[in-house]
Each structure stands twice: as C-alpha cells, then as structure tokens.
Amino acid sequence: MLRRALSLLTLLTLGWSWSAATPVKTYIPGIRHEYQRFNNCGPVTVTMALSRWGSALNQYDSAPRLKNGPGDANVSPHELADYARAQGMSVHQGVAGNRFLLKRLLAAGLPVIVETWFLTADSGGMGHYRLLTGYDDAAGHFSALDSYLGPLKLPYDRFDELWRAYNRTYLVVVTPEKRPVLEQALLFHARPDVTKRAALRHALSDTERRGDAWAWWNLGHAKLALGDARGAARAFDAAYAAKPDLSQDPTRPARVSGGVPWRAGWYSFGPLEAYTRTGRFADVLRLTGEILRDVPAHEEALYWRGRALAGLGRAAEAQAAYRAALGLRPGYAAARQALGE
Structure with a gap:
C-alpha cells in the first residue's frame, strides 16, 4: 500500500513538473475546420481531429457511420473513439481531466476532443464537442475549433464551467507511432483506475x-x-x-x-x-x-x-x-x- 501511494505521489510530482515546463503559449497548425450540418458536432469534431494526421475524411464520411440519421441527437464519446480506431488510429478516452493535462497534450502537438455543455440563444443548453488546438496563458484561454461557431477562444474558467457537465471527459486521437508521445503527456491519467x-x-x-x-x-x-x-x-x-x-x-x-x-x-x-x-x-x-x-x-x-x-x-x-x-x-x-x- 505504501509503495502504491509513493508511486502515485511520484506520478503527481512528475505531472506538476511537466506542467510547469510547458510553454506559456502553443498552437497546433494544419487542422482543417468544418462547419456542421444538423446534429453533426460529433462526426465533424472527430474528423477535424483526424485531419491533424493527414486524413481527408469529413462529416459526410463519418456521420453515416456514427448516426442513424439527422434525428439522432447523440453520439457518445466511445462511439467517436471506435470510429477513430476503425481508421487505424490510437485513442485515449478519459475523465477527470484538468487544465494542466490539456496543456501537456497540446504542447506535445496533440489536439484534444472535449465534451462540453453548450448554450445558444435560440436552442438553449445541449451537449457539444469541441476540438482544442492550443492555449495562451497570458490571455488565459484555450484555442478551439467549434463546428457550430467556428474557430474561437475559450477563457479558462468559462471553459471549465462548461466542461464539468461531463466529468471533464476528453479524447485524444493519434497515429500508432505517436502513442508513446501521448502516454508521456498523460502520465497517471493513462490509468483508468x-x-x-x-x-x-x-x-x-x-x-x-x-x-x-x-x-x-x-x-x-x-x-x-x-x-x-x-x-x-x-x-x-x-x-x-x-x-x-x-x-x-x-x-x-x-x-x-x-x-x-x-x-x-x-x-x-x-x-x-x-x-x-x-x-x-x-x-x-x-x-x-x-x-x-x-x-x-x-x-x-x-x-x-x-x-x-x-x-x-x-x-x-x-x-x-x-x-x-x-x-x-x-x-x-x-x-x-x-x-x-
């Protein structure tokens, strides 16, 4: 028990050191943005993430695989993960993320799909996926590609308030060759227990x-x-x-x-x-x-x-x-x- 506690303490310490070493600002270029059709935020967001690794797939490719039709209001995170794996990718799906983890992943060149609550003036509150592509500590925001609103900045506190609605769920899609980079950035977050x-x-x-x-x-x-x-x-x-x-x-x-x-x-x-x-x-x-x-x-x-x-x-x-x-x-x-x- 003591050994396990010390091991976890070591991982936590390493995670703090890694977060302290991240740059104050980073942005991942070369990711294609796409605006969604009705109820298509999941299919769009996963193909935007895939575009980081050279994929040309779009929502017209992914939506028929992920949804039963335009009236399908939900695509769960595990369905996005399964779709990305079917394209030959390696995927990590996690909960209990935090700002330091997101910064480590982004600083490593890995965009992050996040599941958040979403508010619009006409439709009210609903679930929504976004793709984080960078951050800026001086400005206090994440950069994101939003399939409904377009590229935007999400202030850290406002983003966390929307993210907490889903236990801070996130997905990272990488090529198999990039799996070691992903695991290094995840540290103890790679352990489901x-x-x-x-x-x-x-x-x-x-x-x-x-x-x-x-x-x-x-x-x-x-x-x-x-x-x-x-x-x-x-x-x-x-x-x-x-x-x-x-x-x-x-x-x-x-x-x-x-x-x-x-x-x-x-x-x-x-x-x-x-x-x-x-x-x-x-x-x-x-x-x-x-x-x-x-x-x-x-x-x-x-x-x-x-x-x-x-x-x-x-x-x-x-x-x-x-x-x-x-x-x-x-x-x-x-x-x-x-x-x-």
Missing part, C-alpha cells in the same frame, strides 16, 4: 462546495463507474431534486421539473443504468419516455427502456424496444445481446 477515483474526488468536492445538479450528476456517474449502483442512484436523485439553474437551461419547457437540464439525459445514461441495476424500473420508463417524446430516434433510450420492461416481466414489449433500437443502429451490440437473452 486512478482517473475514476479522481472523478469521484472531484465530484464529492463539488457537491460539498456547490451542491448543484451538475455536481450530483457527476457524482452519480463517478460512483457508477466504480461499481456503486446504489450510491449512484442516490446521487442522481439529488441531481434531479436540485434547484434548476436557468442560466444552464434557458429554454427548458414548462413541463420539465427538477434541477437537471432538460436535454442532459439525451447524452448521458448513468441514471438509466443506475436505476435499472437497483430495480427502479418505473423510473427508467418515465425517463426514457421523456427522452423519446422529444427524440423518437434515440436508440440508447429504447435499449434502456427494453431493460426496464424486461425487469418488469414484460418480455414482448422489451423485445419490441430492443428491435426498435437495432432498427436505428444495427450494430448496437448491447441491444442485440439483450434481445438474444
């Missing part, structure tokens, strides 16, 4: 310090990642019960109650998994019904609805839900396995 516990610590701190819906939402996902479904369910309950922050959700419909922004469940499925694993099938049916009312072509909601129906012994309805999910995404392995069972 360490980053999962870091995400838990950050979320616990956030719930004590701020206690808002995002803090409890992140705590639920962090507990679920560590296998604590009951603790995760309690955290998600607290997220839904929190006071709404209309600055994060300015266009929420009047029918929506609770503290979680109304589109949050389109992109993150921790509550559905936690409630399913703890036998709260009625809650899963209620939440998936709300998602499907607004996004009928949502295969993940259909899958979790099938799980809840199966848990209630409604086998024929569960099979119909799984088949509907597979009709939207024929390669949906979890739905195919559940249907087979």
Whole structure:
C-alpha cells in the first residue's frame, strides 16, 4: 500500500513538473475546420481531429457511420473513439481531466476532443464537442475549433464551467507511432483506475462546495463507474431534486421539473443504468419516455427502456424496444445481446 501511494505521489510530482515546463503559449497548425450540418458536432469534431494526421475524411464520411440519421441527437464519446480506431488510429478516452493535462497534450502537438455543455440563444443548453488546438496563458484561454461557431477562444474558467457537465471527459486521437508521445503527456491519467477515483474526488468536492445538479450528476456517474449502483442512484436523485439553474437551461419547457437540464439525459445514461441495476424500473420508463417524446430516434433510450420492461416481466414489449433500437443502429451490440437473452 505504501509503495502504491509513493508511486502515485511520484506520478503527481512528475505531472506538476511537466506542467510547469510547458510553454506559456502553443498552437497546433494544419487542422482543417468544418462547419456542421444538423446534429453533426460529433462526426465533424472527430474528423477535424483526424485531419491533424493527414486524413481527408469529413462529416459526410463519418456521420453515416456514427448516426442513424439527422434525428439522432447523440453520439457518445466511445462511439467517436471506435470510429477513430476503425481508421487505424490510437485513442485515449478519459475523465477527470484538468487544465494542466490539456496543456501537456497540446504542447506535445496533440489536439484534444472535449465534451462540453453548450448554450445558444435560440436552442438553449445541449451537449457539444469541441476540438482544442492550443492555449495562451497570458490571455488565459484555450484555442478551439467549434463546428457550430467556428474557430474561437475559450477563457479558462468559462471553459471549465462548461466542461464539468461531463466529468471533464476528453479524447485524444493519434497515429500508432505517436502513442508513446501521448502516454508521456498523460502520465497517471493513462490509468483508468486512478482517473475514476479522481472523478469521484472531484465530484464529492463539488457537491460539498456547490451542491448543484451538475455536481450530483457527476457524482452519480463517478460512483457508477466504480461499481456503486446504489450510491449512484442516490446521487442522481439529488441531481434531479436540485434547484434548476436557468442560466444552464434557458429554454427548458414548462413541463420539465427538477434541477437537471432538460436535454442532459439525451447524452448521458448513468441514471438509466443506475436505476435499472437497483430495480427502479418505473423510473427508467418515465425517463426514457421523456427522452423519446422529444427524440423518437434515440436508440440508447429504447435499449434502456427494453431493460426496464424486461425487469418488469414484460418480455414482448422489451423485445419490441430492443428491435426498435437495432432498427436505428444495427450494430448496437448491447441491444442485440439483450434481445438474444
């Protein structure tokens, strides 16, 4: 135990030294920007990242592989990672990132896909991917390519406020030859066990310090990642019960109650998994019904609805839900396995 603690302390010390050695400003050139079509931020952002390594793919190549059609509102980080790997790339997907890690990666010439909350005057809050391409400590901002807004600067504090909505999730896409460079920049962030516990610590701190819906939402996902479904369910309950922050959700419909922004469940499925694993099938049916009312072509909601129906012994309805999910995404392995069972 002492040896493990000392090893982690060494990694943390090395990480601090590395961050102190990064230049005060850096920018990665040669990355192609592309504006998105409807609901295409994921397909665009991953192909922008691939362009760093010479790829000519664009959203018209990636979207048919990543989405079931224009009505598909969500492409999860693991789907972006799988797509990049299918192009022969090496990918690191992590949580609990921080500014120092992002700077190390960018200083090493590695652009970073980040999942953030996004606000527009007409549509309100939603999930959104951006590609970080540089930073400037003197100006206090990251440089990013945004598929909706174009190239832009993200002030450090404002960026972190938007990034925390997804437990500071990030992806780095590199060629296999660049994998050693990536691992050197990641240091202890390359270890999933360490980053999962870091995400838990950050979320616990956030719930004590701020206690808002995002803090409890992140705590639920962090507990679920560590296998604590009951603790995760309690955290998600607290997220839904929190006071709404209309600055994060300015266009929420009047029918929506609770503290979680109304589109949050389109992109993150921790509550559905936690409630399913703890036998709260009625809650899963209620939440998936709300998602499907607004996004009928949502295969993940259909899958979790099938799980809840199966848990209630409604086998024929569960099979119909799984088949509907597979009709939207024929390669949906979890739905195919559940249907087979």
